[in-house]
């Protein structure tokens with residue numbers, strides 16, 4: 855199936871996984887849901903189960919315990935799933951990279967489709983990143 859067929863079949867539902875972090879990125883992601891930014895106007899909805907999600911948002915540094923959970927979430931996710939790494943920690947490990955609990959950047963654990971850097975990224979950057987990802991994926995084939 856072409857990705858554009860998948861992407862426009864229905865609204866994108868998002869599942870949020872936060873690794874070990876300072877929680878500022880979590881707050882900015884939740885800010886996207888507030889009336890001020892209103893991500894639901896794009897049809898996007900934050901869901902409570904990865905089994906209902908089209909997009910997996912990952913922020914925070916991934917430690918060894920997080921790594922097991924992230925792998926399990928990815929295994930349980932319906933495919934194709936888009937993965938977005940959010941924040942410096944999600945993209946590279948940020949200030950936590952190299953620490954003894956650090957298990958590696960998100961993209962060394964599961965495939966990542968888009969990176970939204972920042973510490974933390976603003977809600978506008980998060981929304982822009984997701985919309986750009988959708989635009990990019992319109993022309994690509996889905997990956998299982």
Ligand code: SF4
Nearest residue numbers: 875879941942943973
């Ligand atoms: S990227 Fe910055 S704001 Fe986000 S979790 Fe890491 S330290 Fe906190």
